[in-house]
Amino acid sequence: xxxxxxxxxxxxxxxxxxxxxxxxxxxxxxxxxxxxxxxxxxxxxxxxxxxxxxxxxxxxxxxxxxxxxxxxxxxxxxxxxxxxxxxxxxxxxxxxxxxxxxxxxxxxxxxxxxxxxxxxxxxxxxxxxxxxxxxxxxxxxxxxxxxxxxxxxxxxxxxxxxxxxxxxxxxxxxxxxxxxxxxxxxxxxxxxxxxxxxxxxxxxxxxxxxxxxxxxxxxxxxxxxxxxxxxxxxxxxxxxxxxxxxxxxxxxxxxxxxxxxxxxxxxxxxxxxxxxxxxxxxxxxxxxxxxxxxxxxxxxxxxxxxxxxxxxxxxxxxxxxxxxxxxxxxxxxxxxxxxxxxxxxxxx
Amino acid sequence: xxxxxxxxxxxxxxxxxxxxxxxxxxxxxxxxxxxxxxxxxxxxxxxxxxxxxxxxxxxxxxxxxxxxxxxxxxxxxxxxxxxxxxxxxxxxxxxxxxxxxxxxxxxxxxxxxxxxxxxxxxxxxxxxxxxxxxxxxxxxxxxxxxxxxxxxxxxxxxxxxxxxxxxxxxxxxxxx
Amino acid sequence: xxxxxxxxxxxxxxxxxxxxxxxxxxxxxxxxxxxxxxxxxxxxxxxxxxxxxxxxxxxxxxxxxxxxxxxxxxxxxxxxxxxxxxxxxxxxxxxxxxxxxxxxxxxxxxxxxxxxxxxxxxxxxxxxxxxxxxxxxxxxxxxxxxxxxxxxxxxxxxxxxxxxxxxxxxxxxxxxxxxxxxxxxxxxxxxxxxxxxxxxxxxxxxxxxxxxxxxxxxxxxxxxxxxxxxxxxxxxxxxxxxxxxxxxxxxxxxxxxxxxxxxxx
Numbered sequence: 001x002x003x004x005x006x007x008x009x010x011x012x013x014x015x016x017x018x019x020x021x022x023x024x025x026x027x028x029x030x031x032x033x034x035x036x037x038x039x040x041x042x043x044x045x046x047x048x049x050x051x052x053x054x055x056x057x058x059x060x061x062x063x064x065x066x067x068x069x070x071x072x073x074x075x076x077x078x079x080x081x082x083x084x085x086x087x088x089x090x091x092x093x094x095x096x097x098x099x100x101x102x103x104x105x106x107x108x109x110x111x112x113x114x115x116x117x118x119x120x121x122x123x124x125x126x127x128x129x130x131x132x133x134x135x136x137x138x139x140x141x142x143x144x145x146x147x148x149x150x151x152x153x154x155x156x157x158x159x160x161x162x163x164x165x166x167x168x169x170x171x172x173x174x175x176x177x178x179x180x181x182x183x184x185x186x187x188x189x190x191x192x193x194x195x196x197x198x199x200x201x202x203x204x205x206x207x208x209x210x211x212x213x214x215x216x217x218x219x220x221x222x223x224x225x226x227x228x229x230x231x232x233x234x235x236x237x238x239x240x241x242x243x244x245x246x247x248x249x250x251x252x253x254x255x256x257x258x259x260x261x262x263x264x265x266x267x268x269x270x271x272x273x274x275x276x277x278x279x280x281x282x283x284x285x286x287x288x289x290x291x292x293x294x295x296x297x298x299x300x301x302x303x304x305x306x307x308x309x310x311x312x313x314x315x316x317x318x319x320x321x322x323x324x325x326x327x328x329x330x331x332x333x334x335x336x337x338x339x340x341x342x343x344x345x346x347x348x
Numbered sequence: 349x350x351x352x353x354x355x356x357x358x359x360x361x362x363x364x365x366x367x368x369x370x371x372x373x374x375x376x377x378x379x380x381x382x383x384x385x386x387x388x389x390x391x392x393x394x395x396x397x398x399x400x401x402x403x404x405x406x407x408x409x410x411x412x413x414x415x416x417x418x419x420x421x422x423x424x425x426x427x428x429x430x431x432x433x434x435x436x437x438x439x440x441x442x443x444x445x446x447x448x449x450x451x452x453x454x455x456x457x458x459x460x461x462x463x464x465x466x467x468x469x470x471x472x473x474x475x476x477x478x479x480x481x482x483x484x485x486x487x488x489x490x491x492x493x494x495x496x497x498x499x500x501x502x503x504x505x506x507x508x509x510x511x512x513x514x515x516x517x518x519x520x521x522x523x524x
Numbered sequence: 525x526x527x528x529x530x531x532x533x534x535x536x537x538x539x540x541x542x543x544x545x546x547x548x549x550x551x552x553x554x555x556x557x558x559x560x561x562x563x564x565x566x567x568x569x570x571x572x573x574x575x576x577x578x579x580x581x582x583x584x585x586x587x588x589x590x591x592x593x594x595x596x597x598x599x600x601x602x603x604x605x606x607x608x609x610x611x612x613x614x615x616x617x618x619x620x621x622x623x624x625x626x627x628x629x630x631x632x633x634x635x636x637x638x639x640x641x642x643x644x645x646x647x648x649x650x651x652x653x654x655x656x657x658x659x660x661x662x663x664x665x666x667x668x669x670x671x672x673x674x675x676x677x678x679x680x681x682x683x684x685x686x687x688x689x690x691x692x693x694x695x696x697x698x699x700x701x702x703x704x705x706x707x708x709x710x711x712x713x714x715x716x717x718x719x720x721x722x723x724x725x726x727x728x729x730x731x732x733x734x735x736x737x738x739x740x741x742x743x744x745x746x747x748x749x750x751x752x753x754x755x756x757x758x759x760x761x762x763x764x765x766x767x768x769x770x771x772x773x774x775x776x777x778x779x780x781x782x783x784x785x786x787x788x789x
Contacts, residue, residue, distance in 0.1 A: 006375050024615050050614045054607070055640035062604035062637075066580070066611030069598045070619070074611075092601050176410050177368075177383040179375050196596035196612075198619050200575040206590060208581065208599035212550075255410055262408030334386075334411040 003182050009147045010036035010077075010174045013103050013167060016151030017075050018043060019185045022101070024050035024074035026063035030082045031115045032171035033105035037077065050074075057082035061089030061102070068093065068100040069207045071195030073155050077103035079171065080121050081112065083129075090164050091130030094224070095209025097194075099158035101151065103167040105174040108332035116332020117171030119254055122309035125168045126283040133221055135228045137235055138166040138283040140253040144178035150280070152183060157235065159190050161227055168282065170305060172255045172334055237280035238289060242268065246275030248347055249293050251314050252303040253279045256335045260303045263340035272348050282310065290317035299323040299347055303340050306330055323347070350403035351489045352412045355479075356429055357421025357442070359387055359396040362476030366419070367398035369480060372498040373490035374402035384410045395424060402489055417487055419479050420446060421462075430455075440482045444475065458482055458523070465519050474516035481520015492521055541565035543574055543594050550588060554754025556711045556744030557585055560624060560653055561592050563721045567728050568593060576620045578612050580605045582634075584626035585659040603634020606641035609648040613731075620732060622649035627668040628658040631693050635667075638697070642739065645702035647731035649738045651724060652693060655746035656765060663749030667691045670768055674751070690768060694741045698774035704736035706775035710743040710766060712758035723773075725787050730780045743769060 007015065014036050017025070025040040037053065044051040050067070054060040060076045067074040078086060083104040093100060104125065108118035125138045137157050139150040151167050158165040196205050211217040242264065243249065252260040257278040267274040277293070279286050290300075299322060302311045308326045318324060327343045329335045353370060357363045364385050371383040380403045387396040399412040418433045419440040420426035426446045433439050435454040444463035460482045462475035469478075484492050496514060503510035540546065544565040551557045568577055579590040583602035590597025600608040605623035612621040630638050630652050638650065657675050658664040664677040668690050672681045682690075694708045705727055709720035720742055727738025743765045745757035752760050776784075 004375075006372065006381070024611065026611065050611075052610070052614060055636050058604065059607040059610075059637055059640065062601060062607035063611035063614075065600070065604075066598070066608035066621075067615045069608075070578075070612055070615050072615045074615075088601050089604070092599075096599070172384060172386075172410065175385055177371065177381075178407070178410075179381055196578055196598055197616060198575050198578070199594070199596045204594050204596050206597045208590070208597070210581075210587065210599055212588065258407070259409040259411060261406075265408060336411060336413040337409045338413050 004179050005182060006177055007144055007148075007180050008035060008175065008177045009144045009169065010105060011039050012144045012147035012180060013077065013151045014039040014043065016148035016183070017101065017155065018047070019148070019183050020152040020155035021073050021186050021189050022049070022075055022155065023072040024067040025076065026052050026054050026060040026067070026074070027076050027078065028054050028057045028060050028082060030057070030079045032107060032117070032174050033077050033079050033103070036103070036105070036174075057085040058089065061086035064100045064102075065089055065093050065098060068098045069096070069195065070197050071192040073159070073189060075101040075103065077105065079105045079107045080109050080118070083121060083124070087124075087130030090136070091128070091132055091134065092209055093164045094128070094134035094136065095132060096207050097162040098164070098207060099162050100164050101154045101158055101167065102164060103151065103169070106168065106170045108330065114332035115171065117173070117175070117255065117305065117334065118330065118332055119170050119256065119305040120307070120309070120330060121168065122282065122304070122306055125166050126285065126313070134224060135231070135283055136164050136166050137161070137231055137281060138168050140168050140280060140282050141173065142254055142257045142278060144173070144176060145180040147173065148180060148183060152186070161231060162194070163227065170254045232284040235281055236284045236286050236288070238286040239278040239280060240289070241276040241278070243275040243277065243293065245273050246298060247273040248275070248301060248344055249298045250274065250276045250301045250303055250340060251279070251290065251310070252276065253282060253310070256303050256305055259335045259337045260340050262337035263344060266337065266341050267344045272344055274344055285313045285317065287313070287317035290314060291319075294318040294322045297322070301325050301327055301340065301343050301347065303327045303335055305333070305335050350401065350405060351417065351487075352415045353400040353402070353417045353489065354397060354412050354415040354429060355400070355419040355421070356395070356397040356425030359394045361396070361421045363396045363421060364398050366476045366480040367400045369495050369498055370400050370402065370490060373494040376494055376497065377490060379403060380405065380407050382407050382410045397425070417483055417489065419483060421476070421479065422446065423448070438483070438486050440479050442475070442479060456486065458486060460520070460523060466516055469515040469519050470512050474512055477513050477516035478520040481517045482523050484517075485521045485523055492517065541569045543568045544592055545594055547591070549592060551585065552748045554745055554747040554757050555585070556655065556742065556746070557653060559711050559717060560651060560720075560742050560744060561589060563717070563724050564622070564624070564651060565593060566721060567725045568595065570725065571728055571732070573620055573728070576618065578619050578621040580609045580612070580621050580623040582623055582625040582629045584629045586624040586626050586629070586653060587660070589624045603629050603632070604637055605629070606634065606637040606646070606648065606650060610641050610644070610646045613646060613648050620649070620728070622651070622728070624651045624653055626659065627652070627654045627656065627666045631667040631691050639700070642697050642737050643700045643702045645736040647734055647736065649727050649731055651727070652739065652741040653744045654693070654741050654769065655744045657746060657749050659746050659749055668693070670764055673764070675749070692769060694739070694774045697739060702736050703739055703775055704730035704777045705773075705780045706739045707773040708741040708743065708769060708771050710761055710771055711745060712743070712761040722787055726780060726784060729783050729787070730777070733779070733783060735777055735779050741769070
């Protein structure tokens, strides 16, 4: 049996990245993810890997671009305002098909907002986020264990699709400590026959997203769109709890899903038939399972720490026939089991 | 058993630290645990809380709205926590700073002059550990010896600090 | 891809550098960029960098600089070439990333990246093409636009009280301890082109030796946006640019002085 240990959420992302063979980290301090950067500043150089604290989140994401283009597994981490700054670089990487991992430990916006945890970047993360037609697989951990596991998965999926991949967690999860099972390091990394690592004994390679001739650009986009369609078919992940007889389904991710789990358990003790659908990938979104639940006549409670951003995806999946209620907080305020339980009580 | 514990006070009062000790001791006894700090923007002196779950089962919410055990280290923390503690729950009040008394009959409220007692064992900086001792004396959430083992590990390089903390813990435990 | 053609003629006395594929550039008539690209191509040949060089494209007229070298290449977002190059070098110390950046790219949107890459002493080569305007977007005010100079966004000329003053990037970067070599050259006549060639070679050699960033600012013709005949553009540099941007070396670490002895010309 593997060793259990206590670990902070942000640290678990860092350690997950190290286990996944992350060879370089570039980052800029921003609360609430500073411990991730600080942890990398010690761990990576000690392993002979690259750590660099950059002059800005802009520089960080573009260093990730440069490093990733050479075939190195690499990442940056940031929080919401910094993530906004990184959209241009992420768009370039999506366009140039350069894989990387970006961890966004969300805080409350808009603007400077608040350092409290939040889920207000849902739209930004699941709709591409920057300019142009692109999507990113977005993984939403709900525990410290998943901070590690999904970070490792993020590196795998980034390479599989040659696309930036997001780990999207709220600041509360990032700051929390839980016990986890340590994972084994990834033994071998996939070969990258596209990387620019010096044109020794071969034709030169080019990594870019620019087409001088406008006729060529739609072709490139079509290839990208096919890739996103494959993600939708192959990469949907979710956890369902007590869904079989559920008359009410709570849909929640991240730390809100943890509050939802407590509310669900309390509701079950009160004989309410409540289940939980927790998206693990928010892009691609588990639309089919929600649509199937809607067919069975379930009512839905969407619990999230934003103005109701995931609510839109749930509405698209469920349609207009079923009752959908939003329970939410925003502005850096945690969502409590009480609030969700109250909604269950009202809906029952 | 699933223990939900909330500890609040000023930043700098060691609120996060005693939460951490509880979590580490719970973890060492094979329980599921979670620890969540929650604070305002200031690095020092702002309002600070931490939420600790110690459970035999998979833990749901990492944020706690109705604790089984609450520790209020200052008046603001008391005002926030006192109404929210579960019926039959335990509320440890830092009597050195909080002058109010709870009117809730369904609550075990314990008033502890943490600063004075901490001075008695040597230094007021361990007032938080006195409060932790008071928790352990009233609720079988983790054993005192398991907390001492955690302290032994954490402070192995600083014997005087270790002895001070142990003395404070035992002093807090003595309260009945 | 054939990289030969006219170069294979036995009686050729002036050749395209082997590293440069046989293709036309996209630059306007009279533009200085083609000369700068060629000088870099000569250096890549002379230092035998085909297997090590990574050309980092930037945004502006230099956007497709990677098309003109038979080396691995990539493309940085606007202003970020020093960041992209930094990461390539940090992850692969055996590679040699270099970038040609224009004045809008480097001295405006990318000022933070160039300053910090220089301050960190990154072992990369940056060639800074200064033509005092935003060439590709149609000749707008640049951080390097001269006082009084017409641009498409200062149609009455650059005014100090409204638009501030042009930035002398080389002098500014020379206050930093990180860079190994900083020099400003001009393309306005063959003698100065030869000096530019030499400076560019030093700017490649110094980071290759691990001495820090090599940086060359090239005063470069942009007759289309300057609204002068291509044939008169070199004299425009002499009359207008050099008084504001004096030529010369602004930083040369002692170890680089040693290196210079190996450079011909």
